[in-house]
Amino acid sequence: MTMLFHGLSAFPITPTDPEGRVDPDALGRLLEPLVETGVDSIGLLGSTGGYVYLTRAERRRAVEAAAEHVGGRVPLVVGVGALRTDEARALAREAQAAGAQALLLAPVSYTPLTEEEVYQHYRAVAGATDLPLCIYNNPGTTHFTFSDGLLARLAEIETIKAVKMPLPGTSGLEEELARLRPQLPADFAIGYSGDWGCAEALLVGADAWHSVIGGLLPAPALKLTRAAQAGEMAEVRRIDDALQPLWSLFREFGSLRVVYTAVNLLALTDAVPPRPILPLSPGDQERVAAALDVLRDLE
Amino acid sequence: MTMLFHGLSAFPITPTDPEGRVDPDALGRLLEPLVETGVDSIGLLGSTGGYVYLTRAERRRAVEAAAEHVGGRVPLVVGVGALRTDEARALAREAQAAGAQALLLAPVSYTPLTEEEVYQHYRAVAGATDLPLCIYNNPGTTHFTFSDGLLARLAEIETIKAVKMPLPGTSGLEEELARLRPQLPADFAIGYSGDWGCAEALLVGADAWHSVIGGLLPAPALKLTRAAQAGEMAEVRRIDDALQPLWSLFREFGSLRVVYTAVNLLALTDAVPPRPILPLSPGDQERVAAALDVLRDLE
Secondary structure, eight states: OGGGGSEEEEOOOOOBOTTOOBOHHHHHHHHHHHHHHTOSEEEETSTTTTGGGSOHHHHHHHHHHHHHHHTTSSOEEEEOOOSSHHHHHHHHHHHHHHTOSEEEEOOOOSSOOOHHHHHHHHHHHHTTSSSOEEEEOOHHHHOOOOOHHHHHHHHTSTTEEEEEEEOOSSSOHHHHHHHHGGGSOTTOEEEEEOGGGHHHHHHTTOSEEEESGGGTOHHHHHHHHHHHHTTOHHHHHHHHHHHHHHHHHHHHHOHHHHHHHHHHHTTSOOOOOOTTSOOOOHHHHHHHHHHHHHHHTOO | OGGGGSEEEEOOOOOBOTTOOBOHHHHHHHHHHHHHHTOSEEEETSTTTTGGGSOHHHHHHHHHHHHHHHTTSSOEEEEOOOSSHHHHHHHHHHHHHHTOSEEEEOOOOSSOOOHHHHHHHHHHHHTTSSSOEEEEOOHHHHOOOOOHHHHHHHHTSTTEEEEEEEOOSSSOHHHHHHHHGGGSOTTOEEEEEOGGGHHHHHHTTOSEEEESGGGTOHHHHHHHHHHHHTTOHHHHHHHHHHHHHHHHHHHHHOHHHHHHHHHHHTTSOOOOOOTTSOOOOHHHHHHHHHHHHHHHTOO
16 A cells, blocks of 8 residues: 555646636646556645635546546545645545545645644644545645654554655754654655655655656656666666756746646647736746756656 | 734734634634734734635635724735735625725735736735735745835835835834835835734834734734834833743744734634644643733733
């Protein structure tokens, strides 16, 4: 069961119309290459999937459409974060009913939350289904920072099996993994998001790469993942170098805006980000096109 | 019209059941003392009013109940913040239809927003009605920080008439007001929230105090406001001193948790905060009771 949170987890956007109604056909077009390439899991309705911008009904429609399209060929991990605990519990139950194999839960906040509040929130949502759950630790969007102690306490909850970590700041990846491992169960998966640092994370022993680019360009992302898992440094460097222009754009504009532009450029959907988030300017869109061009030469 | 955003704006909680259904009778019980005391406006569905935790339908029910209860005796300023621009526009239109006299808009975010995105968001929501609108600048919950330049640009939009500022950090209140005034229209109102610093803000010339305690204990809040507006330093100090135990609790636990406890202790409603936010522990509730006791002696 815990292999679910290992390897490459690919996070696609959720294409919608401007009013936030999910386009199931466009979602299918985005999912098919992920399935064909053989990513290790699909992270539906993550931050890239714009889960917080969708109604509960649309989130259910997205899971149903994805489950139908994927048909069990790749495990489906579904984001069920919400500001209210009862809403997140309902989303978890609905995700399971709609065909999710696992859950991803971020401590979405408005009023800053205490550790105990986050603990009780996770316990309540983890108890709403029997699906394995991954803690989504992303202070850049949730504005909550998990202490090691809280992660250890949450890892004792039966269905909580993994954490998706942000790239560490001052302390390095290797140090962070060495610090966290002894505090967590042996089969607890530690993965990372922040695409530009994830090859490095896998090289130093992280279990998973929760990847934005994997949701759009699964082939180079999976190649990079497998090279890093095998410790093939030269191959990792070669692929990571080709991705540098995209990583630069991700850091400059946020990966969400860049990946919408890329999806439009690749003619997979003309969906745009939910307002207030704006599409990139024409000049910046050209930079995304150039970054994608670099990848065409990648074998 | 701009006097609307001057003086004491009182922000009550929005009492609901545990599932988030508004209790209109309890809301009426909370609003009546505000009207009787004569606060300058009521800030419904602010952060203290838990607006982000309520559905659009419940937010409409809250405005309808408040408008019916207040019956035009005090202006009703209604929070219409939402993650999506279309949702915030709909909330603005519904607030006007339900009886709001003015709007309060926070740049609620998940994906961090750019200045241009926030500008376009405000322009779209300000254009949804002809009601005057107050910018709700509260980085502690929205995680967006307004630059002076953005405030100046927003102040050019016809219906945008005021800003509700957080207490400044390193730079002082007087310096901030002196810096902002020349960049904003003469009739643009600058108010503050952060109850423990607002007497000081009024003393140095702020136009409004957006007050949590004013939504619960309007008499001392209004007395403090009038003393500060009149520059009666000794009277300001006397009332502010009596409120110090509450200010300490606000800073320690966040004003929302404290004010729910206080409302329960005063037997106005047994509503609790929306989960994941937890009620204070019994020991901390006793501290709130003691802080309220101090205020009984205040003439």
